[in-house]
Amino acid sequence: MGADPIQPAHAAPVTPWWRNRRLIPWLVQGVTGLVLLVVVAFLVGNLVRNLTSAGLLLSWRWLGNPAGFDIAETLLPFNAGLPYWRALAAGLVNTLRVVLAGLVGATVLGTLVGVAAFSSNGLLRRLARVYVELIRNIPLLLQLVFWYFVVFLALPGGRDAIQLPGLVLAKSGLYLFKPELINDVWQAPLRLTVEFGALLTGLVVYTAAYIAEVVRGGVASVAAGQWEAARSLGFSPLQTLQRIVLPQALRVIVPGLNSQYISLAKNSSLAVACGYTDLYSVAETTLNQTGRAVEVVLILLGAYLVIDLLISALMNGLNQLVQIRER
Amino acid sequence: MNTSPSTRLQRLRRELFASPLDGLISLLLIGGMVAVAGSLLRWMLVQAQWAVIQANTTLFAVGRYPLEQQWRLWLLTVLLALATGLSWGLLRGLPAGRARRLWPVNDRVAVALLIGLAVLGPLMLGLQPLIQLRWWLIAAALIASRWAAGRWATAIPTGLRRWIPLIWPLLYLAGMVLISGGLGLIAVPPSEWGGLLLTLLAASFAILLCFPLGILLALGRRSALPLLRWASVLYIEFIRGAPLITLLFLGQNILGFLLPGGLAPDRVWRAAWVLTFFAAAYVAEAVRSGLAALPPGQLEAARSLGLPIPQALIHVVLPQALRVALPATVGQFISLLQDTTLLSLIGLLDLLGTARTVMANPAYLGRNAEVYLVLAVLFWCCCAALGLGSRALERRLNPTTDHPAQA
Numbered sequence: 001m002g003a004d005p006i007q008p009a010h011a012a013p014v015t016p017w018w019r020n021r022r023l024i025p026w027l028v029q030g031v032t033g034l035v036l037l038v039v040v041a042f043l044v045g046n047l048v049r050n051l052t053s054a055g056l057l058l059s060w061r062w063l064g065n066p067a068g069f070d071i072a073e074t075l076l077p078f079n080a081g082l083p084y085w086r087a088l089a090a091g092l093v094n095t096l097r098v099v100l101a102g103l104v105g106a107t108v109l110g111t112l113v114g115v116a117a118f119s120s121n122g123l124l125r126r127l128a129r130v131y132v133e134l135i136r137n138i139p140l141l142l143q144l145v146f147w148y149f150v151v152f153l154a155l156p157g158g159r160d161a162i163q164l165p166g167l168v169l170a171k172s173g174l175y176l177f178k179p180e181l182i183n184d185v186w187q188a189p190l191r192l193t194v195e196f197g198a199l200l201t202g203l204v205v206y207t208a209a210y211i212a213e214v215v216r217g218g219v220a221s222v223a224a225g226q227w228e229a230a231r232s233l234g235f236s237p238l239q240t241l242q243r244i245v246l247p248q249a250l251r252v253i254v255p256g257l258n259s260q261y262i263s264l265a266k267n268s269s270l271a272v273a274c275g276y277t278d279l280y281s282v283a284e285t286t287l288n289q290t291g292r293a294v295e296v297v298l299i300l301l302g303a304y305l306v307i308d309l310l311i312s313a314l315m316n317g318l319n320q321l322v323q324i325r326e327r
Numbered sequence: 328m329n330t331s332p333s334t335r336l337q338r339l340r341r342e343l344f345a346s347p348l349d350g351l352i353s354l355l356l357i358g359g360m361v362a363v364a365g366s367l368l369r370w371m372l373v374q375a376q377w378a379v380i381q382a383n384t385t386l387f388a389v390g391r392y393p394l395e396q397q398w399r400l401w402l403l404t405v406l407l408a409l410a411t412g413l414s415w416g417l418l419r420g421l422p423a424g425r426a427r428r429l430w431p432v433n434d435r436v437a438v439a440l441l442i443g444l445a446v447l448g449p450l451m452l453g454l455q456p457l458i459q460l461r462w463w464l465i466a467a468a469l470i471a472s473r474w475a476a477g478r479w480a481t482a483i484p485t486g487l488r489r490w491i492p493l494i495w496p497l498l499y500l501a502g503m504v505l506i507s508g509g510l511g512l513i514a515v516p517p518s519e520w521g522g523l524l525l526t527l528l529a530a531s532f533a534i535l536l537c538f539p540l541g542i543l544l545a546l547g548r549r550s551a552l553p554l555l556r557w558a559s560v561l562y563i564e565f566i567r568g569a570p571l572i573t574l575l576f577l578g579q580n581i582l583g584f585l586l587p588g589g590l591a592p593d594r595v596w597r598a599a600w601v602l603t604f605f606a607a608a609y610v611a612e613a614v615r616s617g618l619a620a621l622p623p624g625q626l627e628a629a630r631s632l633g634l635p636i637p638q639a640l641i642h643v644v645l646p647q648a649l650r651v652a653l654p655a656t657v658g659q660f661i662s663l664l665q666d667t668t669l670l671s672l673i674g675l676l677d678l679l680g681t682a683r684t685v686m687a688n689p690a691y692l693g694r695n696a697e698v699y700l701v702l703a704v705l706f707w708c709c710c711a712a713l714g715l716g717s718r719a720l721e722r723r724l725n726p727t728t729d730h731p732a733q734a
Binding site for chain 2: 025028029032033036043046047050051054119120121122123124127133134136137138139140141142143145146149150266267269270272273280283284287293294296297300301304305308
């Protein structure tokens with residue numbers, strides 16, 4: 001706070017306490033702190049009292065008890081006899097798997113759509129716009145159940161499955177690398193379930209619309225003279241984009257991507273809507289079986305916080321890499 | 328602008344067939360679009376069975392709200408229509424001094440759309456004739472009050488005019504009473520609200536409350552007082568770090584432990600409060616960007632004119648900051664409206680939850696596509712309308728639009 005104006009000694013007026021510029025900040029903070037303290041103490045007090053009377057006081061020993069439920073698809077080996085913490089770990093790995101695949105897919109699709117907004121083809125430009133406006137105004141959860149129930153569960157099975165070279169898309173899943181039909185059942189070295197497929201498709205299509213806007217903003221931030229200069233040096237449009245415009249646009253794009261990546265990670269918790277067992281879904285089952293609400297919520301919040309922080313750290317590193325390095 | 332056929336053809340050619348590659352892309356896209364549109368149209372007209380929507384309109388609209396109490400919702404709809412018409416008319420009719428056109432083109436289009444919707448919507452949904460008539464009357468009431476308010480706007484005494492916006496909060500409170508009961512009306516517990524009613528209630532409740540809360544948090548985050556700043560930062564980052572579904576989960580499973588027995592609100596209200604607290608953190612970030620865009624001289628100038636900090640904030644800083652933050656804030660409101668679908672994941676019967684119960688009925692098994700398509704169209708229209716409204720408001724609030732000479 002600034003210094004008090006110099007007052008002649010004879011006219012020193014008595015400042016009322018509510019105008020005292022040193023006192024007021026302390027008073028405001030003291031009252032706020034007191035209110036916050038009382039509220040927190042009240043909530044925590046209730047929590048401890050209610051948990052004690054319910055016999056659910058904070059404990060982590062139950063994590064070692066056998067889970068007793070199975071998980072449909074896991075990367076980590078898992079069965080119903082293994083403890084809860086293994087189930088939660090399997091769920092976390094499932095979450096990470098869909099998040100990683102989603103990040104890659106959404107970045108590729110989003111960049112394509114974002115760059116399409118600068119196409120010389122008017123139709124392509126408008127279609128990119130329509131895509132963004134269509135996807136952003138429909139709730140993600142609705143899109144996920146649409147992909148799962150309407151698209152993926154309606155796929156033909158067995159002999160009628162969609163067959164492309166090296167890839168088969170059937171009602172029972174996506175088969176990659178030399179799929180074969182044995183006794184009317186598809187077999188392949190790599191099988192992805194339709195639940196994973198629906199979740200991944202939904203997340204990619206949704207996040208790509210937002211990433212496209214970030215990319216569009218980034219590309220638009222590059223001065224038009226850069227395009228013209230590159231063209232006059234004989235670069236093709238694709239080369240211009242790749243060598244001149246995108247490296248400069250990245251400085252604007254990367255911070256925007258960071259928040260989109262984090263929301264993709266958080267949105268992956270909607271997996272339960274299309275039957276994919278991610279961390280949230282395992283946590284829900286765990287809560288229903290053990291009643292350990294506080295511990296389960298703490299694990300959930302902690303896990304997503306760590307994922308968010310990891311993404312942020314990686315993107316901050318990337319951000320430093322793409323910033324202008326001055327000599 | 329010259330739009331003779333040959334110019335238009337030239338423009339089309341330049342847009343679509345500038346180079347052989349462009350031409351190829353255009354042909355592929357046109358082919359794809361025609362194929363998609365054709366199969367969609369064929370599906371909609373031939374294969375789709377719309378009975379699932381037509382037979383369940385009441386369920387989708389209000390859920391299991393008791394039939395004999397539904398007149399309250401109709402009354403509320405009529406009041407809303409009248410208030411909308413009144414505000415709309417006053418918006419055009421006032422201020423009187425300026426040469427404002429009472430019926431600009433946009434309004435004519437809007438009225439035409441409204442009439443089309445009121446006539447075609449109930450017909451397509453296959454509502455009973457009596458209910459169709461009600462919708463026509465409601466649309467007529469809206470247009471009539473719009474006309475009357477526009478016509479006699481200037482006749483309203485100036486003293487009264489200032490109080491007219493107050494009809495909205497009053498109407499909201501009246502609506503709450505009408506919906507939930509009390510004041511002599513039979514109570515309808517929140518567990519019986521559902522469908523669009525629950526979605527709109529949860530969204531409007533959260534939007535109304537998260538806005539002031541978000542402003543306070545944003546001011547707190549930029550405050551010079553460390554305690555306020557750190558408390559706000561902690562809250563905002565905690566909320567933004569967690570997925571909404573885990574917070575709803577927290578609300579449903581832990582709130583009961585945090586409050587003394589019996590004080591915890593009903594499941595619907597818990598979810599609505601969680602939505603509010605969730606959205607507040609995001610609105611705070613939107614408002615903060617608006618505050619950050621404001622030159623610090625504004626606050627300093629207001630302070631040096633002798634305004635205490637609260638007044639300086641209310642009269643000088645916030646009006647400017649909120650205008651800058653408006654698009655981002657409305658963006659948050661739109662995602663809040665979309666986020667209400669998550670209520671279906673914790674077992675509440677919002678629009679999506681109702682849809683799921685309808686499809687669990689063996690009679691409508693496998694009618695997913697029809698139901699989800701209708702919901703998607705509904706949400707799309709609501710969100711797009713909010714976006715359009717935000718852009719219109721932005722133009723209206725922009726101080727340079729009304730005085731082009733100064734721009």
